[in-house]
Amino acid sequence: MIRTGFQVAARLGHRRALPGGPRVLPGLSPTSAFGSSVDSLVSIFCPKKTDLKDYALPNPSWCPDMLSLYQEFLEKTKTNGWVKIPSFKSNKDHLQGFKLPSTLAVTSDKDDSRLFTRCIQVEGQGYEYVIFFQPSQKKSVCLFQPGPYLEGIPGFAHGGSLIALVDEAFAKTAYLAGEGLITISLSIRFQNSIPLGSLAVMNIDVEKIEDQKIYMSCIIQSRDQQTVYAKSSGKQVLWPQFLSCHLYPQSKQKGGG
């Protein structure tokens, strides 16, 4: 049942792509997300109490570096305004706090899906990561420890596993920072491979919000910043721009766009 709404949006997207061809389909309500403040988005998106399992919590597979830096940032959530973004099994769970219009209602008749970056369930085997967000500075830090199932060249994380997590971290940060959610484009430049089981620290910044788009950058390094693993940049379309082109194509036409 639930997917119907998304499929409607997808079809609209196919009929009338945004200039430059953005990706279609978020699942948030215009009535709840349109024009919301960062604080209100954070309060809905990062509930302090929930029955849902949060996968962004320490487990025995975390290396000492990952654990100690996690504790450092956890302290910052108490004093410096940082927020730990919870990580649920599916984006459907993240959307539960939002009031959705009937055409985009999120109600699945089966629950066999998982968020890609949480696809491997055995602790330490795949993605171990946690994202902390700084609302006033509109930036994030993601702690990433790739497990042996993310391998590319033997002993090292697959470049694709890193790009995928950059995309995910961009999406979560962009939504909280400016209601961006749909990745339009992403570029990455690799410099060194990340050894499996070690910690990589991703610093994500919102560079600017302009022309209904949000521009992001990310540098991925070792904790001591002596090794740069990669640098990335990405662009997301804002939710209001998506809506105006995809859900209300006629009004968009009237507006001359």
Add this chain to the structure above:
Amino acid sequence: MIRTGFQVAARLGHRRALPGGPRVLPGLSPTSAFGSSVDSLVSIFCPKKTDLKDYALPNPSWCPDMLSLYQEFLEKTKTNGWVKIPSFKSNKDHLQGFKLPSTLAVTSDKDDSRLFTRCIQVEGQGYEYVIFFQPSQKKSVCLFQPGPYLEGIPGFAHGGSLIALVDEAFAKTAYLAGEGLITISLSIRFQNSIPLGSLAVMNIDVEKIEDQKIYMSCIIQSRDQQTVYAKSSGKQVLWPQFLSCHLYPQSKQKGGG
């Protein structure tokens, strides 16, 4: 034991990065890979008989579109020179056919790793894909069916799962086409999301080989080409260039590089 060789290469890479900062570490021998023809690379990399499990074979989860297009390309392997690239559990398996120098010897004391794009073992749940390569035209076609564990927005494949597979398809194609293996950079522009369980067709082309780099492009579409999901480009450094900078830094210095 085996990882020692790769770690040596990694440290060399950290000390002396290529101009522009490429990613370090392949695991192929200079004596076997340097200057090899496409045909000889294909014959080693794509063995017709092996005891290793090939994950790029049809299974009951494949949708009819995926299965029928697979059969079409399989016919082309018999008449048109196309080659089906096998897909093993790990890149270590792909390297078995190569004679490696002792410093890069691939002999693992444990076997707990998996190639990222084969990380989910239940058929249909994660990545289902197969790559066919055309040696004379230096291009590939990758058939991709994302399962429910690759989800991003509910009902659709995570953009990161697509980028990761593009990276993997670029790497395999670049190696066979011109001894490229190490991704330096990758860009992607999204246009539409891929519905979970459906077929996406990735057409990968080698655009040029120049200045010790191999330039790739990829368009990802529905089978009928009516929907473009994304377009991507990437750049790989050639194995000889990697060697000259990372394994023989002194000779590189003498050469003025």
